[in-house]
Amino acid sequence: MRLPVLEPSDLESLVPGVSVIGSPLNGGQKLVFEANYSGEKCAVKAILISAEALGSVPGNDYSDDEAIARAEREVEILGGIDSPHLVSLGPVPFQVVEHQGQRIVIFSEEWLSGRALNEEIADQGPLPVEQVLEMALSVTSAICSLWDRSIVHRDIKPGNIVRRSPGGEHVLLDMGLAFDLGDKSITPSGIYVGTPIYYSPDQLILRPNRALDFRSDSYALGTVMYESLTGSHPFATQGSSQKEVVTKIVNGEMPVAPSSIVANVPNEVERLVNRLLQHRPHRRFRTCSQLEAELEAIKANI
Amino acid sequence: MILAQHGWAKTNRIETGLTEGTVGGVVVSPKDMGLGSLETYMRQLAIDYPQADIYFDPQFYATVFDNRKIGKLDQYPYFPSRPLRRGQLSNASGVRPHVERTLDYQMLRPVKALISPSIMTDSLSDRWHRIAMTFASESAAYHSVRGFNKDLLITIAIDESCLRDLNAVENFLDELTSLDVAGFYIVIRRDGMVYPAATDSVALTNLLFLVYSLSELNEYRVICGYSDFIGLALVAVGGQSMATGWYHTLRQFTMRRWQISTGGSPANPRYSSGPLINSVLVSPEMDALFDANMHTRVISGTSRDGDFVASRGSSVVWTEQQSQLHHWEVLQALHSDIVAAGVLQNRIDLLKNKVELALDIYDDADAAGVTFRAESGRRELNTMSESLEDFEDLI
Numbered sequence: 001m002r003l004p005v006l007e008p009s010d011l012e013s014l015v016p017g018v019s020v021i022g023s024p025l026n027g028g029q030k031l032v033f034e035a036n037y038s039g040e041k042c043a044v045k046a047i048l049i050s051a052e053a054l055g056s057v058p059g060n061d062y063s064d065d066e067a068i069a070r071a072e073r074e075v076e077i078l079g080g081i082d083s084p085h086l087v088s089l090g091p092v093p094f095q096v097v098e099h100q101g102q103r104i105v106i107f108s109e110e111w112l113s114g115r116a117l118n119e120e121i122a123d124q125g126p127l128p129v130e131q132v133l134e135m136a137l138s139v140t141s142a143i144c145s146l147w148d149r150s151i152v153h154r155d156i157k158p159g160n161i162v163r164r165s166p167g168g169e170h171v172l173l174d175m176g177l178a179f180d181l182g183d184k185s186i187t188p189s190g191i192y193v194g195t196p197i198y199y200s201p202d203q204l205i206l207r208p209n210r211a212l213d214f215r216s217d218s219y220a221l222g223t224v225m226y227e228s229l230t231g232s233h234p235f236a237t238q239g240s241s242q243k244e245v246v247t248k249i250v251n252g253e254m255p256v257a258p259s260s261i262v263a264n265v266p267n268e269v270e271r272l273v274n275r276l277l278q279h280r281p282h283r284r285f286r287t288c289s290q291l292e293a294e295l296e297a298i299k300a301n302i
Numbered sequence: 303m304i305l306a307q308h309g310w311a312k313t314n315r316i317e318t319g320l321t322e323g324t325v326g327g328v329v330v331s332p333k334d335m336g337l338g339s340l341e342t343y344m345r346q347l348a349i350d351y352p353q354a355d356i357y358f359d360p361q362f363y364a365t366v367f368d369n370r371k372i373g374k375l376d377q378y379p380y381f382p383s384r385p386l387r388r389g390q391l392s393n394a395s396g397v398r399p400h401v402e403r404t405l406d407y408q409m410l411r412p413v414k415a416l417i418s419p420s421i422m423t424d425s426l427s428d429r430w431h432r433i434a435m436t437f438a439s440e441s442a443a444y445h446s447v448r449g450f451n452k453d454l455l456i457t458i459a460i461d462e463s464c465l466r467d468l469n470a471v472e473n474f475l476d477e478l479t480s481l482d483v484a485g486f487y488i489v490i491r492r493d494g495m496v497y498p499a500a501t502d503s504v505a506l507t508n509l510l511f512l513v514y515s516l517s518e519l520n521e522y523r524v525i526c527g528y529s530d531f532i533g534l535a536l537v538a539v540g541g542q543s544m545a546t547g548w549y550h551t552l553r554q555f556t557m558r559r560w561q562i563s564t565g566g567s568p569a570n571p572r573y574s575s576g577p578l579i580n581s582v583l584v585s586p587e588m589d590a591l592f593d594a595n596m597h598t599r600v601i602s603g604t605s606r607d608g609d610f611v612a613s614r615g616s617s618v619v620w621t622e623q624q625s626q627l628h629h630w631e632v633l634q635a636l637h638s639d640i641v642a643a644g645v646l647q648n649r650i651d652l653l654k655n656k657v658e659l660a661l662d663i664y665d666d667a668d669a670a671g672v673t674f675r676a677e678s679g680r681r682e683l684n685t686m687s688e689s690l691e692d693f694e695d696l697i
Binding site: 202207210211213215280281282283286290 | 475477478479515519521
C-alpha cells in the first residue's frame with residue numbers, strides 16, 4: 001500500500017469545512033490529519049485507491065470501484081457498531097476525491113487525546129497487571145463487537161490501542177479498513193501489509209478453506225498482553241529482524257514465560273496469555289464471550 | 303452418560319437399561335426399525351422415560367456406501383432413494399436440501415438434540431472431506447436460520463486412519479471449532495472382523511486429543527458413538543457421553559453392519575469385567591479364571607454378577623441378554639468412577655490407575671497359566687495406557 005500525496009492545504013480545498021491543525025502523520029496505510037470540522041476536532045484519514053502513474057495500488061486485488069464500494073460498506077458497518085472501545089466515526093463524511101491523478105478515499109474518526117499503548121510501554125516498561133487486564137478487557141470488548149458483525153480487525157498492536165483521553169479508557173483503532181480494501185494480509189508478491197510481528201500464525205499461513213475469525217485477533221491480543229506485562233515482544237529480542245520474528249510465529253514457537261522476565265505475574269494471567277498465544281486457533285478460546293468471562297474472572301480474583 | 307446404541311433386535315433391553323439407570327438415553331437407528339415403528343417407539347420412550355436423552359442418528363453417511371445394506375432407511379423421507387455420487391454434493395446447493403430434510407425430520411420428533419447429516423470420509427484432506435465440512439457448515443447455518451429450539455450436534459464420521467496424522471487432526475479442529483453449534487456426534491469406522499478390533503495407538507492418541515479439544519477446551523458437548531471400553535478413555539478426556547449397544551457391531555463401527563452379509567456364526571458369549579476393563583470369553587477364559595481361583599479378581603460386582611458366579615456363566619442363566627445388560631452395568635460403574643474423579647488430570651490419573659491394576663491381574667493370570675485370545679488380553683489396555691501417556695504429552 002502507498003500513501004496518497006496530499007498536503008494539508010489540498011485536503012482543505014478538497015473537503016470544504018476541514019481545517020487542518022498540524023502536519024499529517026503516517027498512519028501505516030493512510031495519511032492522518034488532525035483537523036477541525038464543523039467545530040469538532042477529529043482525525044481525517046486519506047487512503048490511496050489508485051494513481052495514474054501506478055494504476056491500482058499494489059496489494060489491492062480489487063478494481064477501483066470495488067475497492068471504494070468495499071471501503072464505503074466497511075465505514076457504514078463500523079458506523080453502526082456501538083462500542084465504547086472502538087474508535088467512532090468523525091464528522092467528515094465518507095467521500096472519494098480526485099487529486100493530481102490520484103483517487104483517494106477520505107473519512108474521519110473521533111480525535112483521541114490519550115496516549116497509545118506502545119508509548120506507555122516505551123516510557124514505563126512493564127505495566128501493572130491490573131492495568132494490563134483492564135486494557136485486555138477493553139480490547140476484547142472491541143474484538144467482540146467487530147466479530148458480532150463477522151469483522152476481524154487483523155492489525156491489533158500497541159500502536160493501535162489508544163486511550164480516549166489521558167488516563168481514560170482504551171480504544172482500538174484502525175478497524176481493518178485499509179486491509180479490507182485488498183482483503184489480504186499478504187499481497188500476491190508476498191509483501192506484508194500492516195504489522196506482521198503482531199500477526200497470528202493463521203494470518204501468516206493462509207490455509208485453503210480457512211477464513212480468519214476472531215481467534216486471529218485474540219492471538220494478537222495475547223502478543224500485546226505479553227508485551228504490556230514484560231515490556232518486550234514475545235518473539236523479538238534485541239536486534240531481531242522482522243523475518244526472524246515472523247518465522248518464530250509461523251513455526252509455532254512459544255515465548256519464555258512472562259514470569260521469568262517480570263516477577264509477580266499471576267499464574268492465571270500467565271496461563272491466559274499462554275492460551276492466547278497458542279499456534280492453533282482451536283487451542284485458544286472458541287468464543288469471544290469465553291475470553292471475556294475468563295478475563296473478568298481473573299480480574300475479580302486479583 | 304452411557305447411551306444405548308440402538309440396533310436390530312432391541313427386545314426390551316433399552317427399557318431395562320433406562321429403568322435400571324445403566325443407560326441415560328438412546329441413540330436410535332432408523333436402519334433397524336421401520337418409520338412408523340420407530341416414531342411410535344420414540345414417542346413411547348419419551349412418555350415412559352421423560353428424563354432419557356433420545357437422539358436420532360440419521361445415518362446419512364450410508365448414502366455413499368458401496369454395496370450397501372441400508373435396512374429400513376429407505377422408508378425415511380430425508381434418506382436419498384439412490385446412492386449419492388460426489389458430483390451431486392460438490393457444492394452447497396447440492397448439500398442444502400439434504401440438510402434441510404434431515405434436520406426438519408428430527409425437529410418434529412422427541413429428540414434432545416438434532417444430529418446433522420454427513421458422509422463417512424477416509425481422509426481429512428480430500429474432496430469428500432470438503433463435502434463433509436459443507437454438510438457441517440450448512441447444518442449450522444440452517445439450524446441458525448430456522449431458529450430451532452433444539453441444539454444441533456454435528457456428525458463427525460471418519461475412518462480411523464484419518465486420525466493418524468496429528469497435523470491433519472489439528473487442521474480439522476481449527477475448522478470444527480469455528481462452528482457455532484452445541485456439539486458433535488463422533489463415529490469412527492474401524493477395520494477388523496474380530497471384536498474388539500485392535501485399536502491403533504497413534505489414532506487413539508489423536509482421537510483423545512480431538513475429543514479433549516472439542517469438549518474441554520472448546521466446551522462443546524461430545525457424544526462418542528459406537529463405543530466400548532475404549533470409550534472410557536474418551537470420557538476421561540472430556541467426552542460427555544458414550545453410546546454402546548448389545549451386538550459387537552454396535553460397540554465398534556465397522557462396515558460389516560452396512561454390507562450384505564456373507565454369513566457367519568453367532569458370537570461366543572463374553573463376560574464384561576470391570577477390573578480388567580475388557581470383556582473375556584465365558585468359555586474358556588472365564589472358566590480358566592474360575593479354575594485358577596482368580597475369578598474374584600475379575601468379577602465386576604454388579605447386580606447380575608451373583609447369578610454369573612453361581613452358575614459359572616452357564617448359558618441357561620447367563621443369557622445373551624443378561625450378558626448385554628451386564629455390559630452396560632459395568633461400563634456405567636466405570637464411567638461414574640471416572641466422572642466422579644473431577645477435573646481432567648484426576649480423571650486421567652484414575653483411568654491410568656485402573657489400567658495398571660488391570661494389567662497386574664493379567665500378569666497374575668499369566669503366572670497362573672490362564673491364557674487369553676489377543677482380543678481378550680492386554681492388547682487394548684496397553685494401547686489405552688500408551689495413548690493416555692502420549693495424550694498427556696500433547697496437551
